[in-house]
Amino acid sequence: MTKDSGAFRTIGELSKELNIKPHILRYWEDQFGMLQPLKRAGSRRHYRPEDVEMVKTINRLLNEEGYTIKGARKFLTSRKAKSGATVSQDAQAASAPPVAATVKEDNGVMLKELKTIRDRLSSALGQA
Template sequence: MAKVEGAFLTISELSGELGLPQHILRYWETRFPQLRPLQRSGNRRYYRPADVALVRRINHLLNVEGFTVRGAQKALAENGVAADARSGPDAPTQPSTAATGTSGALLHRLQAIRATLARAIGE
């Protein structure tokens, strides 16, 4: 039985969804101060939708993009966790204008993102 979108997830549900052991999620709580799931009696963890989005973003940074823990911490601090949590793990990272060199490169990247979103809506 699937939970409703936006429902709190337990650590076992989240670890099963991501294919990660529970101890990894507990470890991430010690390394990423932004990640603070609710803890009820018996130290049961309940991940809110924002926590789930953050865990997915951390997982994406570490296991897909190949960041180290320190690099992922820095990326989350630089890009802002709130923006990353809303955009989700599949959202491309947005380069700064200093990193792209020109505003034309940024415009091209934004147009590519728009095209990807248009394809997703059409499916």
């Protein structure tokens, strides 16, 4: 028997549903301030539908996209800020340099660093 998508979930139910251990969910609550399930008597956690979506997003960022906790926190904070952006902030963003150019530059720097690491590892393995 499955719960309705709008129903609250206990930490055990969410853990089973998403295949994430309960201690990881509790750790994420400490690391991501925006994840705040309801706590009932005996500190039993009840995850609302928006909490479930937040956990799914955190899981995707950390385990599928390779974000660090700090990076995922920053991503979620910036996404929250963007969703509350005013018209004047949107106008400022339009005058800013395109994101694609910045991403290309960041990717180029990252690629160069990764190649350097690869070369170091290769030479270390060759010496071993």
